[in-house]
Amino acid sequence: MFFAATLAILIAMGLALARALMGPTVYDRVLAVNTFGTKTVLLIALLGFLTGRPDFLDISLVYALINFIGTIAVLKLIKYGDLGTVGHAPKGEP
Amino acid sequence: MLHAASLGLVLFGTWLLLSGMYVPLLLTLGVVSCAAVVWVARRMDVVDHEGHPIQLGWRALIYWVWLGIEIVKSNISVARLILDPKLPIHPVLVTLKAGQQSELGQVIYANSITLTPGTVSIRINDNTILVHAVVKAYAEDLESGEMDRRVTGIEGSDPPQLLGSR
Amino acid sequence: MQILLDIVSWVLLLAGSAFALIGAVGLIRFPDVYARMHASGITDTLGAGLILAGMMIQGGFTLVTAKLILILIFLLFTSPTSTYALANAAYSRGLQPLLGGPEPDPAALEAADPASAIPGQAESGSVGSVSGEDKSS
Known part of the structure; x- marks a missing residue:
């Protein structure tokens, strides 16, 4: 049964990859890559169960965090063209 | 402390x-x-009522249960839209009023809107949220204001006020 | 008893896979970025939730289940945040959502499209072509 779920996730990842390649705007690609990352988290966890190695869950947990940070970093790069920019600092603060 | x-x-x-x-x-x-x-x-001065909101307490748990049920309902509804061969979508942009007193409350409200499929919050201005809904009915659901009331409810009777900076 | 738990977890796993697939199909079928965010939301909430719940039942009361719950909480907290950041970035760059019925009028859309007036946009200027795509599917 884990095998069927793994297969479904792989097909879904293929569709997300197709959207990432088709575009047409850069935001479509970022969205597709973000969804791809969420599915990768699920895939790693499923593989851990499929092969009987629960250690994979730690990798999956770390991937969930990296996926979030990565999406935010790419969006910041698109928006400001520079990762070092301080975004909108709240008024009244140095 | x-x-x-x-x-x-x-x-x-x-x-x-x-x-x-x-x-x-x-x-x-x-x-x-x-x-x-x-x-x-x-x-870094991030350990406060926003960075670590323990003041929400058990009211947040009740809200999460309600939000979970809403998420399941709207998921099934959007899944039906996707599988419909005619793809009967009718996207609208609406501006909603956020009645929350604190920034934390507004963040919870906007994130709840995004978390339920069918509606995505695009931008928060002072007290309004711009929302994209894939079908008009979802926007009307939000305009009825039940989620707004519930989020305002979990803020409690004495929430920290909005800073002037927003 | 064990059989019953297995059946419940299989049903949850299959339902979650179905929702993940539906979300991916929506990612292909929906006409523009803002609509596709709803499809991606399906995978992030119910698809991930049901699959992880199915694995939790297989895990029982162990550290494995605790880690699965932690993964689910991370996903539920981070996915709306990144979706909001994406929507906000796209909107403030002038990318207008397609509004109206299932068959939008391309001429009216181009007339109302302010994105083409903003210089320095490499890709988001092609909003007009977004409306033409996928409409036949």
């Missing part, structure tokens, strides 16, 4: 959960690293 202690407890609980090895050396390392994180967080 209460927030810092609670943050330390949560961090150490997470450490115990993730390490799964309970020998004195590793436990000591865990305590030291949790204390270091709490110290750095206090220096």
Whole structure:
């Protein structure tokens, strides 16, 4: 049964990859890559169960965090063209 | 101080959960690293009612259960839209009023809107949220204001006021 | 008893896979970025939730289940945040959502499209072509 779920996730990842390649705007690609990352988290966890190695869950947990940070970093790069920019600092603060 | 202690407890609980090895050396390392994180967080001045909202308490749990049911309902509805061969979507942009007193409340409201498929919050201005809904009915659901009332409810009777900076 | 738990977890796993697939199909079928965010939301909430719940039942009361719950909490907290950041970035760059019925009028859309007036946009200027795509599917 884990095998069927793994297969479904792989097909879904293929569709997300197709959207990432088709575009047409850069935001479509970022969205597709973000969804791809969420599915990768699920895939790693499923593989851990499929092969009987629960250690994979730690990798999956770390991937969930990296996926979030990565999406935010790419969006910041698109928006400001520079990762070092301080975004909108709240008024009244140095 | 209460927030810092609670943050330390949560961090150490997470450490115990993730390490799964309970020998004195590793436990000591865990305590030291949790204390270091709490110290750095206090220096960054992020340990407050926003960074670590313990004041929401059990009201947040009740809200999450209600939100979970809403998420399941709207998921099934959007899944039906996707599988419909005619793709009967009718996207609209609506501006909603957010009745919350604090920034934290507005963030919870906007995130709840995004978390239910069919509606995405695009931009928060002073007290309004711009929302994209894939079908008009979803926007009308939000305009009825039930989610707004519930989020305002979990803020409690004496929420920290909105700063002028927004 | 064990059989019953297995059946419940299989049903949850299969339902979650179905929702993940539906979300991916929506990612292909929906006409523009803002609509596709709803499809991606399906995978992030119910798809991930049901699959992780199915694995939790297989895990029982162990550290494995605790880690699965932690993964679910991370996903539920981070996915709306990144979706909001994406929507906000796209909107403030002048990318207008397609509004109206299932068959939008391309001429009216181009007339109302302010994105083409903003210089320095490499890709988001092609909003007009977004409306033409996928409409036949």
